[in-house]
Every structure is written in C-alpha cells, then in structure tokens.
Amino acid sequence: DEHGAKVGVMHGCGHDIHMSSFIGTAEQLITHKNKWKGTLMMVAQPAEEVGGGAKAMLNEGLFSKYAKPDHVIALHVSASVPAGKVTMKNEYTMASVDSVDINIKGKGGHGAYPHTTIDPVVIAARTVLALQTITSRELSPLEPSVITVGSIHGGSKHNVISDEVKLQLTLRSYNPDVRNAQIAAIKRITAGIAQSAGLDESDYPAVIVHEDESIPSTYNNPSQTNIVRSAIKNAIGDTNVLETQAVMAGEDFGLYGRTDENIPITLFWLGGVNQKQYARAIKNNETLPSLHSSKFAPDYKVALPTGIKAMSNAAVALFNTK
Ligand SMILES: [Zn+2]
Ligand SMILES: [Zn+2]
Structure with a gap:
C-alpha cells in the first residue's frame, strides 16, 4: 500500500468487470463507427475506492486539457442484481x-x-x-x-x-x-x-x-438517463432493465456532474450475481454477499456482454442525440 505495508488484494468491488466492459465498449464503438459521429472520450479513472481518482483527474484538467464532453456515463457492478440485468434511477442515485x-x-x-x-x-x-x-x-x-x-x-x-x-x-x-x-x-x-x-x-x-x-452525491440527469434507459432496453430487452432505489453509499463519479461545465451524468448498475445463486437466495431468504465481500464473484460470462451491450448502445444513443 502507499505506506509500504504488504497487503493482500482482491477484486472486491468488481472493478475488473468495469475495466473489461470499458475495453469491450471501446472495441464495439470502434467496430461500429458508422453508427455514430463525434469524439469518444474514455476515462480510465483510478482510485475510485478511496474517492480520490475523479477529483485528481478533474484537478489535472480532464475537461480543459482534453475535451469538454456533452455527456458522461458510467456503470458499476451490483452485488444485489442478477447478471443479465441493468438497473438505474433518475435524479439522486448515490449519497x-x-x-x-x-x-x-x-x-x-x-x-x-x-x-x-x-x-x-x-x-x-x-x-x-x-x-x-x-x-x-x-x-x-x-x-x-x-x-x-x-x-x-x-x-x-x-x-x-x-x-x-x-x-x-x-x-x-x-x-x-x-x-x-x-x-x-x-x-x-x-x-x-x-x-x-x-x-x-x-x-x-x-x-x-x-x-x-468529501464526495458529493451522484445525481443522474433525468432527460439523459431516460435516453440511456431506452437505449439499453432496446439492446438487452425491456424486462432486463429495472428501476432501482437510491443508496446511501457514495461514488466519486458524481463529481463529473458537479464542475462549472455542468455536464449531465448517468451512472447505472450492472447486475453481477449468478442467476441461479440469485434465485436460491431469494427462495431461501438468504443475504447475498455484498460488494467488498471476499465471497462476491461476478458472473462475468453473463455480466460482461450485458455491460458491453448496455454501455455501447447508451453511448451510440447519446452520440445521436442533439
Ligand atoms: Zn467499492
Ligand atoms: Zn466501486
């Protein structure tokens, strides 16, 4: 760690799913470049866990040195939603x-x-x-x-x-x-x-x-989130896109929507739980391992293609809005 102590590591918050979806989305958007026009900006932000990455990138001039985006979107894997599904919420979504x-x-x-x-x-x-x-x-x-x-x-x-x-x-x-x-x-x-x-x-x-x-709350811009929602519904099916409740957990992604540029942002949740494990937990009234639990292992075979489809179709829809 930063103090020189030897520590074990795990993918406790599913950030490997995020990075794999990120690369898959870039690949899809490049492959299907005939479907959209504009500049794609991929933000490979570090240090979400300590709440310092977004702040550091913005302070270093992310929106001034590179480009000022019209839309900012992100996904985070969920430990309480089955793989194959996506959930989201307009307005405040994280604290x-x-x-x-x-x-x-x-x-x-x-x-x-x-x-x-x-x-x-x-x-x-x-x-x-x-x-x-x-x-x-x-x-x-x-x-x-x-x-x-x-x-x-x-x-x-x-x-x-x-x-x-x-x-x-x-x-x-x-x-x-x-x-x-x-x-x-x-x-x-x-x-x-x-x-x-x-x-x-x-x-x-x-x-x-x-x-x-300090991390501010994450506010999903309603009109942008509506576009993202319907694009994802078209891509993975209406029944696989669900509404969710806000949580009191925090996320530094919210900072991208709180700069002077006032850019609309949307964060949606990507289901990560194995569908059978999810059904069993519901049936037996068991608690699923949460994010940060050593027992949480996303079902990447289902979650990954869902994340890539959701993210690339949401991006194409926003590129074609104006
Ligand atoms: Zn985390
Ligand atoms: Zn996280």
Missing part, C-alpha cells in the same frame, strides 16, 4: 460522503475526584446521543440523512479521567443543503454541550471536516 472528526476536550484527573475534573467521556456520551437528533428532529423527514459515529476513543485506565475523547463520523445525504446543515448542527451541538459542561470557549471541541475526502 454524498463526508468524514468528520470531533476532538472533545475536558480536564482530566483522578476517577475518584470527578468534581475536580471536566470529564470528556461524559461530554462524549451526551454528544453522541445529541447528534442523533440532527437527522430525527432538525432535518426534514423527506430528505435522506445519515450521521453515524463509527469510532469513539478516550481514556486509558479505570480510575483516570482523561483529557480528551475522539469521535469519528461518517455523514451521508443527497441534498448539499442537508450536508451543510448536518455540519453546522454538529458544530453548534458540540459547542453547546461543551459550554454546558463548564468548558471555556477555547476548549470547545474541534470539529474537523476532511474536505479532501
């Missing part, structure tokens, strides 16, 4: 992702003399519960929002009140206004609880938003 740290300060001391301290563990406990009210009480129930405290660390010994507790959060939403409201509420609530505990303003918790790791 924005933010990583936030909250460093809560206190005044440490002896566990037997709590009155001489300001206990950051108690402040952290209040904070974790108070944060639950942002989604449930402050934001509209009609706007998706997730605030998860995934990590809490503080203290080292039974009888010692520590100086600090650290929280790590993940935030999810679709609407950028919701994201901003989440962050503003976290800052307000953490400061308010620190004040109520008797801390000076200089010791209010530090709320750190890791802007470099």
Whole structure:
C-alpha cells in the first residue's frame, strides 16, 4: 500500500468487470463507427475506492486539457442484481460522503475526584446521543440523512479521567443543503454541550471536516438517463432493465456532474450475481454477499456482454442525440 505495508488484494468491488466492459465498449464503438459521429472520450479513472481518482483527474484538467464532453456515463457492478440485468434511477442515485472528526476536550484527573475534573467521556456520551437528533428532529423527514459515529476513543485506565475523547463520523445525504446543515448542527451541538459542561470557549471541541475526502452525491440527469434507459432496453430487452432505489453509499463519479461545465451524468448498475445463486437466495431468504465481500464473484460470462451491450448502445444513443 502507499505506506509500504504488504497487503493482500482482491477484486472486491468488481472493478475488473468495469475495466473489461470499458475495453469491450471501446472495441464495439470502434467496430461500429458508422453508427455514430463525434469524439469518444474514455476515462480510465483510478482510485475510485478511496474517492480520490475523479477529483485528481478533474484537478489535472480532464475537461480543459482534453475535451469538454456533452455527456458522461458510467456503470458499476451490483452485488444485489442478477447478471443479465441493468438497473438505474433518475435524479439522486448515490449519497454524498463526508468524514468528520470531533476532538472533545475536558480536564482530566483522578476517577475518584470527578468534581475536580471536566470529564470528556461524559461530554462524549451526551454528544453522541445529541447528534442523533440532527437527522430525527432538525432535518426534514423527506430528505435522506445519515450521521453515524463509527469510532469513539478516550481514556486509558479505570480510575483516570482523561483529557480528551475522539469521535469519528461518517455523514451521508443527497441534498448539499442537508450536508451543510448536518455540519453546522454538529458544530453548534458540540459547542453547546461543551459550554454546558463548564468548558471555556477555547476548549470547545474541534470539529474537523476532511474536505479532501468529501464526495458529493451522484445525481443522474433525468432527460439523459431516460435516453440511456431506452437505449439499453432496446439492446438487452425491456424486462432486463429495472428501476432501482437510491443508496446511501457514495461514488466519486458524481463529481463529473458537479464542475462549472455542468455536464449531465448517468451512472447505472450492472447486475453481477449468478442467476441461479440469485434465485436460491431469494427462495431461501438468504443475504447475498455484498460488494467488498471476499465471497462476491461476478458472473462475468453473463455480466460482461450485458455491460458491453448496455454501455455501447447508451453511448451510440447519446452520440445521436442533439
Ligand atoms: Zn467499492
Ligand atoms: Zn466501486
């Protein structure tokens, strides 16, 4: 890895299916060049897993040094859709992702003399519960929002009140206004609880938003997505193209639609699950291995031709729109 540690690797998110579909699509579009006119731009983006690839390519001038596309499309393999099928959704399809740290300060001391301290563990406990009210009480129930405290660390010994507790959060939403409201509420609530505990303003918790790791939500442009959907229906059959629900997972592909160029984007899901395995799971009410599971293995013999057909026909349809 980037720190020099030896790590095992796996194709846990199906990115080998993406790259094989990518090459197959390029091949099809070149073979059938009589069917379309324009400039085909293939974006071989790295580092989707760490959410850094799209950002890096855009910062390096993807749309200015090369060409400004009229349409941007992508597929991602799905671990919950049978191979041979494609699913998609207009408008918001994947969530924005933010990583936030909250460093809560206190005044440490002896566990037997709590009155001489300001206990950051108690402040952290209040904070974790108070944060639950942002989604449930402050934001509209009609706007998706997730605030998860995934990590809490503080203290080292039974009888010692520590100086600090650290929280790590993940935030999810679709609407950028919701994201901003989440962050503003976290800052307000953490400061308010620190004040109520008797801390000076200089010791209010530090709320750190890791802007470099932020990913915006993925918004499928409806009119472009309608063109993509009907082209794929023509290519693989009406019954093989299904509507899907949005998920709170994130994807850095959404960034291509959020530049000043304001380019319409569409991300669709390519079914990856073996059809028999899928039928068995439904019948026995079993959970299928998710993306990132070591047990997830796309049925490439069916998924790959479906992906190539879907992607190349969607591209041809968009080339012929205007
Ligand atoms: Zn992944
Ligand atoms: Zn992925």
